[in-house]
Amino acid sequence: MAKVIGAVVIDTEACKGCDICVHACPTDVLKLNDQVNGKGYNPAYPANHAACTGCKICALVCPDMCITVYQYKPDKVA
Amino acid sequence: MTTSVITPEEIIKKGTVVFKKTELMTNNTLSYCPGCGHGVAHRLVMEVIEEMGIGEETIGVAPVGCSVLAYDFMNVDMQQAAHGRAPAVATGIKRVYPEKYVFTYQGDGDLAAIGTSETIHACNRGENIVIIFINNGIYGMTGGQMAPTTLAGMKSSTSPYGRSIPTMGYPIKMTELVAHLPGVAYATRQAVHEAKYVRKAKKAIQKAFENQRDLKGTSIVEIVSNCNSGWKMTPVDANKWLEENMLPYFPLGDIKK
Ligand SMILES: Cc1ncc(C[n+]2csc(CCOP(=O)(O)OP(=O)(O)O)c2C)c(N)n1
Ligand code: SF4
Ligand code: SF4
Ligand code: SF4
Numbered sequence: 001m002a003k004v005i006g007a008v009v010i011d012t013e014a015c016k017g018c019d020i021c022v023h024a025c026p027t028d029v030l031k032l033n034d035q036v037n038g039k040g041y042n043p044a045y046p047a048n049h050a051a052c053t054g055c056k057i058c059a060l061v062c063p064d065m066c067i068t069v070y071q072y073k074p075d076k077v078a
Numbered sequence: 079m080t081t082s083v084i085t086p087e088e089i090i091k092k093g094t095v096v097f098k099k100t101e102l103m104t105n106n107t108l109s110y111c112p113g114c115g116h117g118v119a120h121r122l123v124m125e126v127i128e129e130m131g132i133g134e135e136t137i138g139v140a141p142v143g144c145s146v147l148a149y150d151f152m153n154v155d156m157q158q159a160a161h162g163r164a165p166a167v168a169t170g171i172k173r174v175y176p177e178k179y180v181f182t183y184q185g186d187g188d189l190a191a192i193g194t195s196e197t198i199h200a201c202n203r204g205e206n207i208v209i210i211f212i213n214n215g216i217y218g219m220t221g222g223q224m225a226p227t228t229l230a231g232m233k234s235s236t237s238p239y240g241r242s243i244p245t246m247g248y249p250i251k252m253t254e255l256v257a258h259l260p261g262v263a264y265a266t267r268q269a270v271h272e273a274k275y276v277r278k279a280k281k282a283i284q285k286a287f288e289n290q291r292d293l294k295g296t297s298i299v300e301i302v303s304n305c306n307s308g309w310k311m312t313p314v315d316a317n318k319w320l321e322e323n324m325l326p327y328f329p330l331g332d333i334k335k
Contacts, residue, residue, distance in 0.1 A: 005084065018313040018314075019113070023314050049086040059097040060118075061270075061272065063118050064108055064112075067097070068099070071093050071096045074084060
């Protein structure tokens with residue numbers, strides 16, 4: 001059976017560093033960056049991207065709609 | 079075939095988008111504090127309207143409160159109402175344009191304090207509108223004053239020792255209250271601080287708009303939300319506090335359907 005794998009793209013400038021997605025991700029993909037963005041917030045980034053399943057949980061709880069989620073089923077396309 | 083070598087960049091290139099921001103939200107930066115539930119609630123209303131294909135036929139009414147600028151964020155026709163008057167304004171709009179979908183978006187100070195009368199009478203008339211009611215237990219915009227929904231013992235800038243029931247009364251359950259009125263077709267309480275609640279809240283909002291399409295009367299969707307600034311907590315702590323303190327008093331689920 002194909003293992004679904006995922007990836008996220010985070011709009012770093014829109015992110016307010018609220019930390020909600022970081023705590024919500026079931027596979028601990030996300031972290032807040034030590035570097036601040038243009039607004040002075042520490043934006044979320046996929047620190048452990050390989051663990052992403054594309055479950056969308058982070059995007060569902062992000063109040064600022066910063067996260068786009070992708071999914072890919074490897075052997076469906078192969 | 080090995081699956082472990084694929085990089086996130088390749089997944090993004092070859093994969094399918096399973097979540098992206100709805101086009102019915104504008105690209106304006108939300109004026110809300112980091113982690114505020116208003117953003118998720120806005121998005122759900124707009125996602126439902128987009129998926130129902132009624133963006134061109136919908137008119138929203140924004141309140142006074144933190145979401146006073148909802149018209150800058152929601153990419154549908156909007157009108158901003160005087161404090162608490164959104165259900166009266168929505169009544170007028172719906173009567174002039176009965177074929178349009180009309181909704182209000184209101185906080186608990188707006189809907190359950192200054193606008194109590196407008197809320198109750200619009201519901202009692204069974205106005206065929208959707209009311210989205212954001213209950214964060216406080217006046218967010220003006221600096222965290224006590225709202226009618228503030229929990230017993232909860233501190234706010236006007237109840238610095240905590241809400242005292244003998245002098246300040248009980249937190250009001252507006253959705254239960256209006257559910258008694260025959261004009262109300264659907265009354266439900268939802269939340270948006272975790273993904274499992276977000277999914278249910280979206281279904282409830284969709285049902286409310288379908289009720290309007292089917293001429294059923296008033297639908298009210300309460301969303302128990304956070305105000306981390308007013309509660310003086312981090313967003314993550316506020317959501318935990320909400321779960322442990324707000325939900326026991328304001329239980330989630332359908333009150334009337
Ligand atoms: C007639 C009138 N009275 C008082 C105010 C001050 N005021 C502005 S917002 C607000 C309360 C908002 O609280 P809520 O509806 O709970 O929304 P939130 O900001 O928490 O989202 C008050 C009392 C006003 N703008 N107009
Ligand atoms: S999509 Fe799921 S697994 Fe991937 S970062 Fe978001 S919450 Fe984590
Ligand atoms: S939930 Fe959204 S705004 Fe908050 S840290 Fe994550 S990406 Fe940034
Ligand atoms: S004051 Fe409270 S309700 Fe207003 S934007 Fe900030 S967190 Fe949200």
